[in-house]
Amino acid sequence: xxxxxxxxxxxxxxxxxxxxxxxxxxxxxxxxxxxxxxxxxxxxxxxxxxxxxxxxxxxxxxxxxxxxxxxxxxxxxxxxxxxxxxxxxxxxxxxxxxxxxxxxxxxxxxxxxxxxxxxxxxxxxxxxxxxxxxxxxxxxxxxxxxxxxxxxxxxxxxxxxxxxxxxxxxxxxxxxxxxxxxxxxxxxxxxxxxxxxxxxxxxxxxxxxxxxxxxxxxxxxxxxxxxxxxxxxxxxxxxxxxxxxxxxxxxxxxxxxxxxxxxxxxxxxxxxxxxxxxxxxx
Amino acid sequence: xxxxxxxxxxxxxxxxxxxxxxxxxxxxxxxxxxxxxxxxxxxxxxxxxxxxxxxxxxxxxxxxxxxxxxxxxxxxxxxxxxxxxxxxxxxxxxxxxxxxxxxxxxxxxxxxxxxxxxxxxxxxxxxxxxxxxxxxxxxxxxxxxxxxxxxxxxxxxxxxxxxxxxxxxxxxxxxxxxxxxxxxxxxxxxxxxxxxxxxxxxxxxxxxxxxxxxxxxxxxxxxxxxxxxxxxxxxxxxxxxxxxxxxxxxxxxxxxxxxxxxxxxxxxxxxxxxxxxxxxxxxxxxxxxxxxxxxxxxxxxxxxxxxxxxxxxxxxxxxxxxxxxxxxxxxxxxxxxxxxxxxxxxxxxxxxxxxxxxxxxxxxxxxxxxxxxxxxxxxxxxxxxxxxxxxxxxxxxxxxxxxxxxxxxxxxxxxxxxxxxxxxxxxxxxxxxxxxxxxxxxxxxxxxxxxxxxxxxxxxxxxxxxxxxxxxxxxxxxxxxxxxxxxxxxxxxxxxxxxxxxxxxxxxxxxxxxxxxxxxxxxxxxxxxxxxxxxxxxxxxxxxxxx
Numbered sequence: 001x002x003x004x005x006x007x008x009x010x011x012x013x014x015x016x017x018x019x020x021x022x023x024x025x026x027x028x029x030x031x032x033x034x035x036x037x038x039x040x041x042x043x044x045x046x047x048x049x050x051x052x053x054x055x056x057x058x059x060x061x062x063x064x065x066x067x068x069x070x071x072x073x074x075x076x077x078x079x080x081x082x083x084x085x086x087x088x089x090x091x092x093x094x095x096x097x098x099x100x101x102x103x104x105x106x107x108x109x110x111x112x113x114x115x116x117x118x119x120x121x122x123x124x125x126x127x128x129x130x131x132x133x134x135x136x137x138x139x140x141x142x143x144x145x146x147x148x149x150x151x152x153x154x155x156x157x158x159x160x161x162x163x164x165x166x167x168x169x170x171x172x173x174x175x176x177x178x179x180x181x182x183x184x185x186x187x188x189x190x191x192x193x194x195x196x197x198x199x200x201x202x203x204x205x206x207x208x209x210x211x212x213x214x215x216x217x218x219x220x221x222x223x224x225x226x227x228x229x230x231x232x233x234x235x236x237x238x239x240x241x242x243x244x245x246x247x248x249x250x251x252x253x254x255x256x257x258x259x260x261x262x263x264x265x266x267x268x269x270x271x272x273x274x275x276x277x278x279x280x281x282x
Numbered sequence: 283x284x285x286x287x288x289x290x291x292x293x294x295x296x297x298x299x300x301x302x303x304x305x306x307x308x309x310x311x312x313x314x315x316x317x318x319x320x321x322x323x324x325x326x327x328x329x330x331x332x333x334x335x336x337x338x339x340x341x342x343x344x345x346x347x348x349x350x351x352x353x354x355x356x357x358x359x360x361x362x363x364x365x366x367x368x369x370x371x372x373x374x375x376x377x378x379x380x381x382x383x384x385x386x387x388x389x390x391x392x393x394x395x396x397x398x399x400x401x402x403x404x405x406x407x408x409x410x411x412x413x414x415x416x417x418x419x420x421x422x423x424x425x426x427x428x429x430x431x432x433x434x435x436x437x438x439x440x441x442x443x444x445x446x447x448x449x450x451x452x453x454x455x456x457x458x459x460x461x462x463x464x465x466x467x468x469x470x471x472x473x474x475x476x477x478x479x480x481x482x483x484x485x486x487x488x489x490x491x492x493x494x495x496x497x498x499x500x501x502x503x504x505x506x507x508x509x510x511x512x513x514x515x516x517x518x519x520x521x522x523x524x525x526x527x528x529x530x531x532x533x534x535x536x537x538x539x540x541x542x543x544x545x546x547x548x549x550x551x552x553x554x555x556x557x558x559x560x561x562x563x564x565x566x567x568x569x570x571x572x573x574x575x576x577x578x579x580x581x582x583x584x585x586x587x588x589x590x591x592x593x594x595x596x597x598x599x600x601x602x603x604x605x606x607x608x609x610x611x612x613x614x615x616x617x618x619x620x621x622x623x624x625x626x627x628x629x630x631x632x633x634x635x636x637x638x639x640x641x642x643x644x645x646x647x648x649x650x651x652x653x654x655x656x657x658x659x660x661x662x663x664x665x666x667x668x669x670x671x672x673x674x675x676x677x678x679x680x681x682x683x684x685x686x687x688x689x690x691x692x693x694x695x696x697x698x699x700x701x702x703x704x705x706x707x708x709x710x711x712x713x714x715x716x717x718x719x720x721x722x723x724x725x726x727x728x729x730x731x732x733x734x735x736x737x738x739x740x741x742x743x744x745x746x747x748x749x750x751x752x753x754x755x756x757x758x759x760x761x762x763x764x765x766x767x768x769x770x771x772x773x774x775x776x777x778x779x780x781x782x783x784x785x786x787x788x789x790x791x792x793x794x795x796x797x798x799x800x801x802x803x804x805x806x807x808x809x810x811x812x813x814x815x816x817x818x819x820x821x822x823x824x825x826x827x828x829x
Contacts, residue, residue: 047692048692048696049608049688049689049692049693049696051604051605051607051608051609051689052604052608055553068608068685069608069685069688069689069692070608071692224706228704228705229684229688230688230691242533243533243551243682244553246533246536246537246554246557247553247554
């Protein structure tokens, strides 16, 4: 993408009228964000059970039908957004934070520490993310907090490696060597000169990583390792509804669609941003 | 940066696979077994809901594992269809005039599958095994509480000497715990408590292979020729071999049956019953279990259930009828007492005396001081939320009891602002929570053939699973009366008083439903039945496959 030629004018035009896929992804994410910030504006009580109206199909009263306890599936999907997305966001924040710290440490300290940290990242990257997260949950126990921390830790090496690579480039940049020559303190050097220039690719990376974090969170919740019933969480809803799949597909398929749509949207938008900015960010 | 993320693909694929697995159409043979005569031979695969935590019958604790026990092991007595006893490995028994000595004449033609002869010494070895410390304290404390000693009179005669009259001895001798294990394996088994292929029994099948988490395999015992009179036929079993596969998920079991991977399943959820009955290749049978009803026992040892009004309120807050209709689609039988409705000791006058009165629940809670409400709508007192905890042990969860718990959770929240906290955990965690008193609600049902055994365990102040914390001498006395008397009328009177006391006076228990078993099978399978009195699926002795 980083061509030296000037961009043709049509390219700019196509950005103003986004592709339909991109627009759709934007709408999905907009809805998801609204559901996270203000769920009660769109949906009723996700825990209100009605034992006399269980497993009813989609209707005018219940757009997404009802689940095995007679709860409105749409209400639960909307409220579930907060659980599922906030777990993903929190886990990604942890991963980015830890990744930055460890990546800087590896990139800036002497050879031995760098080797040790890098090989650790490599070793951890060799494990599937879900396995790492499971390992942590096995030690720390189930629950929302440990789920967040587990996914955060499991995805840290990914960010740390990128930060380390960036740091190695930045530390040899002229402005850093000049700052050293001017006698800047080590803290100032890191915070003022290295860190801001390392941050570049992180937002885009985090955007795509967020989708992955949400997916792992839903997967682990599906296994019963996340928020406990009756919390409306997408993965947990999928899991609870799967026993009724052949008589009430809506109770599990629709929460599943919510996960799928969100993750695809995040990936589409993340990819788009990546394509736009790649080459401009160093 | 260029890594491709299979993000969405994974979950989409999962969805597709689950859909495919569950919607596969029905197939299977067209031959019907209903009209045919039993034939020998063939191998059957049967999917069961619960994997036994042990294969040692003495350690038996899961009603769902009962059908496996009787394949390999047998007891001195068996049940007829009306709660009485029939000889099995015995030929008859006599009770002394004072009710303290039970003398059994044993069959002389029986041997264990490891070649050991079955005789009075074997019976003594089995009972003596219970005296080993820590082997099975529950049985020792209830069924064998009054046992003094076992005497080998001659190889074919054994006498049980009791400290005081106790009719539960007969229940023990007809229960899986009273099943006879080869004395040789009792001595030599490396892992006696877990059981498995190294324990030999006298039953019509021999357990020869067990793969944890997957299946257990039995082959026919060709020497078997000592079936009880009500077994349906004599001689060896019909099937050459039988495999029980452990399929925990009900939808997977139903799918395995409709796709012909297995011929029999047990534990058919109410929501799937229509699917089975609509299919002409399949048939469905139901049996109500004996013993105690599936109930919530309220822990009176600490707040908030130390207050009778809160216990009553909890019970009134649940519209059991509506909850059962929702979860079981009307196929569950509601329980009104701690004893199941099929038991001869059931007190039907308790029906419709409580439950479902929301206004009363709220009034009682107000009176008890739980007046304030927090942000989530739960009642509070002195800043503490009205929270009660139910800890469910996963190996004992059947019939979607976890979903039922969530329905009750929603009901008590909506109608009275009670926070029922449900945790589904492994057995170790559950045992610890119960031992530490970290619970307010305990859920249980027992499939004892004599309900008295269940009541002793659950309600007696010394009962091994007395989780209510209630220690009432009057209650203990009634339970002891029920255990000591051989007179059915006296027992009935005692147990009716017990039920009045714990259900009406103390509001100690919220009975939910009478456990039932459902067995669905391909029509090529014949001879499936429920065990008389116990009401659980019987052993595979009579089962046959049409060719």
